Amino acid sequence: MKILVPLKRTADPDNANKIKIAPGGAKVVTDGLEPKPNPFDEYAVEAALRLTENGTNPKARLAGDSVVVATFGPKEASQTLRQALAMGADSGLLFESTDDNLDGDLVARALAKVVEKEKPDLVVMGKQAVDGDSNQVGQILAERLGWPSATFAMSIELSQDKKSVIVGREVDGGVIKLKLTLPAVITVDLRIVSPKSITNHVTPATHNYQEGARYAPLPMIMAAKKKPLAEAPFASLGADGLKTSYVKFEAPPARKAGIKVKDVPELVQRLRAEAKVL
Amino acid sequence: MAKILVVAELGSGALKKTTHSAITFARTAAQGTGGSFDILAIGRGAEVAASVLGTFGAGSVLIAEDPYVADYVGERYSPTVASVAKSGGYDVVVITASAFGKDLGPRVAARLEAGVASDIARVETDGGKLSYKRPMYAGNATATMTVNTSIQVVTVRQAEFEAAAPSGGSSAQSKVGVERQPSGDKVEFVAFEESVKSARPELTEASTVVSGGRALKSADGFKTVLEPLVDAFGAAMGASRAACDAGYVPNDLQVGQTGKVVAPKLYVAVGISGAIQHLAGMKNSKVIVAINKDPEAPIFQAADYGLVADLFKAVPEFADAVKKAKAEG
Numbered sequence: 001m002k003i004l005v006p007l008k009r010t011a012d013p014d015n016a017n018k019i020k021i022a023p024g025g026a027k028v029v030t031d032g033l034e035p036k037p038n039p040f041d042e043y044a045v046e047a048a049l050r051l052t053e054n055g056t057n058p059k060a061r062l063a064g065d066s067v068v069v070a071t072f073g074p075k076e077a078s079q080t081l082r083q084a085l086a087m088g089a090d091s092g093l094l095f096e097s098t099d100d101n102l103d104g105d106l107v108a109r110a111l112a113k114v115v116e117k118e119k120p121d122l123v124v125m126g127k128q129a130v131d132g133d134s135n136q137v138g139q140i141l142a143e144r145l146g147w148p149s150a151t152f153a154m155s156i157e158l159s160q161d162k163k164s165v166i167v168g169r170e171v172d173g174g175v176i177k178l179k180l181t182l183p184a185v186i187t188v189d190l191r192i193v194s195p196k197s198i199t200n201h202v203t204p205a206t207h208n209y210q211e212g213a214r215y216a217p218l219p220m221i222m223a224a225k226k227k228p229l230a231e232a233p234f235a236s237l238g239a240d241g242l243k244t245s246y247v248k249f250e251a252p253p254a255r256k257a258g259i260k261v262k263d264v265p266e267l268v269q270r271l272r273a274e275a276k277v278l
Numbered sequence: 279m280a281k282i283l284v285v286a287e288l289g290s291g292a293l294k295k296t297t298h299s300a301i302t303f304a305r306t307a308a309q310g311t312g313g314s315f316d317i318l319a320i321g322r323g324a325e326v327a328a329s330v331l332g333t334f335g336a337g338s339v340l341i342a343e344d345p346y347v348a349d350y351v352g353e354r355y356s357p358t359v360a361s362v363a364k365s366g367g368y369d370v371v372v373i374t375a376s377a378f379g380k381d382l383g384p385r386v387a388a389r390l391e392a393g394v395a396s397d398i399a400r401v402e403t404d405g406g407k408l409s410y411k412r413p414m415y416a417g418n419a420t421a422t423m424t425v426n427t428s429i430q431v432v433t434v435r436q437a438e439f440e441a442a443a444p445s446g447g448s449s450a451q452s453k454v455g456v457e458r459q460p461s462g463d464k465v466e467f468v469a470f471e472e473s474v475k476s477a478r479p480e481l482t483e484a485s486t487v488v489s490g491g492r493a494l495k496s497a498d499g500f501k502t503v504l505e506p507l508v509d510a511f512g513a514a515m516g517a518s519r520a521a522c523d524a525g526y527v528p529n530d531l532q533v534g535q536t537g538k539v540v541a542p543k544l545y546v547a548v549g550i551s552g553a554i555q556h557l558a559g560m561k562n563s564k565v566i567v568a569i570n571k572d573p574e575a576p577i578f579q580a581a582d583y584g585l586v587a588d589l590f591k592a593v594p595e596f597a598d599a600v601k602k603a604k605a606e607g
């Protein structure tokens with residue numbers, strides 16, 4: 001089974017409160033913030049690895065299985081791909097582009113071209129890029145490919161014959177279980193990296209994965225340097241044109257400074273008399 | 279003159295309150311451009327929902343009810359929504375950005391070759407042209423954007439578009455047939471595993487939300503320490519990701535960038551550090567209270583009232599005081 005994981009490089013999401021708005025609101029400036037893989041895409045890589053390995057011996061893919069990571073971004077985004085290769089992915093594809101020249105629709109159309117070339121059995125990707133917070137590429141890609149899909153996955157169970165998956169979708173009020181016939185698109189939610197989220201019938205059912213995406217140990221980081229990583233211009237994919245325009249950016253209004261109260265009685269008194277919410 | 283199609287959300291056969299936010303968007307956009315709106319109800323219960331949906335001032339209510347679209351499956355809903363949008367000559371398709379809308383909106387857009395404005399907080403109608411404000415970077419930037427295609431798809435934040443109230447009257451109703459695409463047969467709806475229902479208000483609709491974090495230490499901590507405070511306020515209960523991940527409470531109580539976005543009159547954060555992903559989901563609340571034993575916790579930078587205290591001592595006292603205050607009226 002071949003899995004394609006599209007992956008975006010984002011400015012350190014844990015420090016998104018340090019972004020700046022360029023004068024005139026022309027753009028968001030992320031200078032000084034360390035580039036990191038979009039966390040949901042890291043989870044997608046982790047999910048793809050779990051689907052294609054024996055969890056008790058995660059050094060090698062199962063025979064015939066592979067995980068390919070792909071990104072549209074600046075040249076430096078190849079570092080982000082290397083990080084995924086160090087986690088265990090087999091090969092990487094960088095299509096060089098600047099972020100301003102992309103929107104969700106164009107990313108999806110370009111991904112459809114990559115799918116045409118790579119012919120994966122499954123696309124596993126993040127539910128949302130935490131910089132743009134759009135949450136749309138997976139849905140658009142699935143409709144364009146005419147593939148069945150499941151968004152916001154918190155569990156994936158691969159059938160024994162590897163021809164279908166049962167996906168648990170985290171939605172309002174519970175979990176929707178869908179059975180998809182492969183090839184398919186899956187977008188993952190936070191809980192896809194919990195210890196028992198993935199079943200592939202090779203990893204023993206008793207095996208518990210670590211919580212979260214795996215760290216790359218040093219030997220894997222070294223090995224990743226030798227893994228294939230192809231680079232090509234974005235234009236080579238033959239997809240262009242934007243359906244949306246970003247006109248202006250602003251900082252959100254600042255909250256006025258609050259106060260510390262000394263005890264519960266003061267808190268209650270202020271909530272009644274001052275804030276009038278009690 | 280925008281002609282707008284609202285897609286209603288049905289859950290377990292009943293109309294969901296999320297729909298009312300999309301209707302508010304439609305009213306605002308229709309008024310600002312001198313346009314009009316219709317509502318599409320699709321799924322099990324659409325016919326029953328139609329009579330309620332007919333009281334919001336829509337030109338007409340369209341009904342698609344068929345076993346093929348009984349339960350929500352994106353691939354099965356998108357062809358019908360797109361086909362109604364196209365044949366009806368709509369300019370905008372709007373859905374509330376719940377799990378349903380976030381999934382369906384972009385699919386419909388893909389079928390219509392439309393651009394998407396997702397999870398918007400505001401619509402502007404200057405000069406009859408629609409533009410949208412949407413938070414990005416976990417709410418640390420607000421972008422103004424436009425959609426360049428002749429038909430646009432918009433998903434709206436429930437917390438930012440107040441629920442529409444009925445305006446009376448009854449809209450015309452008509453039935454529409456369902457459309458299919460091959461991928462719809464490659465997805466099978468297996469089950470909806472509902473999380474335990476509580477008698478408390480819905481997180482996204484409540485006027486007070488009390489949320490707990492990792493510091494509550496266990497499901498039992500939520501039950502015995504936090505819940506009395508939640509109920510003293512008659513509030514909805516929320517949680518941080520850490521508390522959900524640890525299994526203290528169901529995942530759909532998660533407030534934040536990647537969970538629910540809330541903007542109640544009062545938000546109380548108990549034992550929550552205030553990571554930016556959490557702040558993204560609650561910092562537009564009117565009044566914020568934080569209880570945390572660490573005076574340096576970032577949550578205090580967002581709080582109007584901060585109490586530095588051990589929650590296991592302060593919260594029971596707070597719950598009692600709230601009960602007393604409420605009893606006094």
Ligand SMILES: Cc1cc2nc3c(=O)[nH]c(=O)nc-3n(C[C@H](O)[C@H](O)[C@H](O)COP(=O)(O)OP(=O)(O)OC[C@H]3O[C@@H](n4cnc5c(N)ncnc54)[C@H](O)[C@@H]3O)c2cc1C
Nearest residue numbers: 491492493518519520534535536549550551556571572589
């Ligand atoms: C991709 C991604 C998406 C995310 N999305 C979300 C999201 O949507 N929502 C969300 O909430 N998080 C989200 N997070 C996680 C977020 O970064 C934080 O890890 C999380 O919010 C922390 O939860 P917490 O505050 O409960 O726990 P902690 O950070 O561990 O904080 C616990 C707090 O409790 C205080 N405390 C401890 N004991 C006591 C006591 N006895 N009395 C009083 N105070 C006490 C401590 O001082 C501390 O401040 C996301 C993370 C990632 C990577």
Ligand SMILES: Nc1ncnc2c1ncn2[C@@H]1O[C@H](COP(=O)(O)O)[C@@H](O)[C@H]1O
Nearest residue numbers: 006007072125126128129134135136137
């Ligand atoms: N520039 C990009 N390169 C590769 N994948 C991307 C890119 N942008 C978005 N994606 C993928 O699409 C998912 C959803 O992104 P979005 O719809 O923009 O929130 C991400 O989690 C990625 O898997």
